[in-house]
Amino acid sequence: MDTKEIELITQSVIKAMGASTYKETGYMVPVGISNRHIHLTQEAVETLFGPGHQLTKKKELMGGQFACEECVTIVGLKLRAIENVRVLGPTRKANQVEISVTDARKLGITVPVRESGDTAGSAPIAIVGPKGAIYLKEGCIVAARHIHMSPSDAQAAGVKDGDYVGVKVDNERGTIFNKVKIRVDDSFTLEMHIDTDEANASGIGPNNKVMIIK
Amino acid sequence: MDTKEIELITQSVIKAMGASTYKETGYMVPVGISNRHIHLTQEAVETLFGPGHQLTKKKELMGGQFACEECVTIVGLKLRAIENVRVLGPTRKANQVEISVTDARKLGITVPVRESGDTAGSAPIAIVGPKGAIYLKEGCIVAARHIHMSPSDAQAAGVKDGDYVGVKVDNERGTIFNKVKIRVDDSFTLEMHIDTDEANASGIGPNNKVMIIK
Numbered sequence: 001m002d003t004k005e006i007e008l009i010t011q012s013v014i015k016a017m018g019a020s021t022y023k024e025t026g027y028m029v030p031v032g033i034s035n036r037h038i039h040l041t042q043e044a045v046e047t048l049f050g051p052g053h054q055l056t057k058k059k060e061l062m063g064g065q066f067a068c069e070e071c072v073t074i075v076g077l078k079l080r081a082i083e084n085v086r087v088l089g090p091t092r093k094a095n096q097v098e099i100s101v102t103d104a105r106k107l108g109i110t111v112p113v114r115e116s117g118d119t120a121g122s123a124p125i126a127i128v129g130p131k132g133a134i135y136l137k138e139g140c141i142v143a144a145r146h147i148h149m150s151p152s153d154a155q156a157a158g159v160k161d162g163d164y165v166g167v168k169v170d171n172e173r174g175t176i177f178n179k180v181k182i183r184v185d186d187s188f189t190l191e192m193h194i195d196t197d198e199a200n201a202s203g204i205g206p207n208n209k210v211m212i213i214k
Numbered sequence: 215m216d217t218k219e220i221e222l223i224t225q226s227v228i229k230a231m232g233a234s235t236y237k238e239t240g241y242m243v244p245v246g247i248s249n250r251h252i253h254l255t256q257e258a259v260e261t262l263f264g265p266g267h268q269l270t271k272k273k274e275l276m277g278g279q280f281a282c283e284e285c286v287t288i289v290g291l292k293l294r295a296i297e298n299v300r301v302l303g304p305t306r307k308a309n310q311v312e313i314s315v316t317d318a319r320k321l322g323i324t325v326p327v328r329e330s331g332d333t334a335g336s337a338p339i340a341i342v343g344p345k346g347a348i349y350l351k352e353g354c355i356v357a358a359r360h361i362h363m364s365p366s367d368a369q370a371a372g373v374k375d376g377d378y379v380g381v382k383v384d385n386e387r388g389t390i391f392n393k394v395k396i397r398v399d400d401s402f403t404l405e406m407h408i409d410t411d412e413a414n415a416s417g418i419g420p421n422n423k424v425m426i427i428k
Contacts (some may be wrong), residue, residue: 101414102316113386113417145387166390172327173359176380178388200315201415203327 026168026211027157029147032062032191033199033206036082036099038072038127042091048072048129055089062189063148065089074099074140075126076107097125097140100197104142114141115181143195146181147212148188157212160184167192168211173203176213240382240425241371243361246276246405247413247420250296250313252286252341256305262286262343269303276403277362279303288313288354289340290321311339311354314411318356328355329395357409360395361426362402371426374398381406382425387417390427 045053049070056069070087074097082103096119104111104123111123123140126133147165154160161184169175177198192210204210260267263284270283284301288311296317310333318325318337325337337354340347361379368374375398383389391412406424418424 101417102410105410105414172393174392176390176392178390179386195415196316196319197411197415200319200411201409203315 037086039092039096047132050131073128076109078108098143100195147192154184166213169202175202242423251300253306253310261346264345287342290323292322312357314409361406368398380427383416389416
């Protein structure tokens with residue numbers, strides 16, 4: 001091995017040691033666990049809950065969103081149902097149902113893992129409210145893991161909008177979630193969003209924190 | 215940096231590069247997904263299904279185990295129930311109920327993550343069959359992730375009984391499961407056992423394989 005090779009290797013290891021140090025002191029992120037829920041247009045709200053109906057805020061969530069008093073029943077292609085699916089407000093430009101893979105299996109349907117808003121070709125689903133029903137030809141997804149953060153959080157964590165990172169869960173059921181997308185916006189509060197399957201499989205509970213490792 | 219330091223660092227990096235190569239070519243393991251199920255003593259079988267009752271084999275599983283035609287309903291402390299929980303045979307020396315954290319939440323109870331057989335202080339649960347019911351003061355667990363393998367598999371994978379390894383799932387929902395226990399026995403067929411939460415959170419389906427990475 002000549003001097004140049006040793007130099008290259010030495011540089012690599014110093015870089016690797018730096019990365020390793022970073023791993024041990026990685027950026028900590030609080031976790032929000034999303035149970036199944038639904039986003040509705042105002043038109044859909046009125047179809048499901050009656051003309052002129054406005055969503056009723058039950059609990060504030062991050063980023064100006066809120067859990068509503070309103071719930072619906074969702075029914076999949078095999079006519080199996082899940083009751084009491086929470087509506088999230090405010091109303092949006094498109095309807096979107098977000099469930100876990102466990103829910104999808106209960107409904108007997110195949111649902112793709114997608115980013116919020118990317119519903120083209122996703123699963124069909126029926127939504128039933130007390131005053132009406134709608135049928136979405138597409139719009140049911142399993143939400144892909146992601147982390148919301150502000151530009152200053154992104155700078156502190158050394159990541160940028162659109163990056164994919166790994167996230168380490170350091171507990172009894174130690175898990176690393178890869179392919180976690182970073183989403184940066186001035187309006188975002190620092191929080192990783194995972195679904196109930198991911199929380200249950202990794203032993204994550206309310207108010208837990210995880211670490212960005214790369 | 216003197217020559218000795220460079221030498222030490224060079225040795226470290228060569229070792230690390232070896233480990234990295236190992237990661238890319240790690241030992242592949244088929245995955246078995248365990249749905250909620252129950253192991254019973256012969257005494258419990260007779261209480262639940264009637265005097266002299268013998269379990270009826272429905273489907274062969276690995277290691278001489280089998281899914282039975284028999285199912286039970288389990289009821290937790292809050293009196294919430296899950297129906298159609300499959301009995302696994304053959305009968306054992308102790309009763310044990312294995313559920314997911316999702317199931318535990320549905321029952322409204324707290325259930326520890328444990329190795330099979332380690333039920334001391336685990337959750338109480340009632341088991342109801344067509345001819346009787348039993349109440350376990352303890353015996354309900356969430357099964358800890360583990361890999362069954364033969365001594366020759368263990369040698370090939372470079373691990374031994376009782377080791378804990380990481381396991382990489384390389385798919386759309388890329389995940390690494392840490393703290394996976396290696397269990398070696400002559401009777402074991404190579405298979406990683408995970409529960410439905412772990413399979414659903416990591417996008418694992420039937421016949422998928424995962425890779426031991428350390």
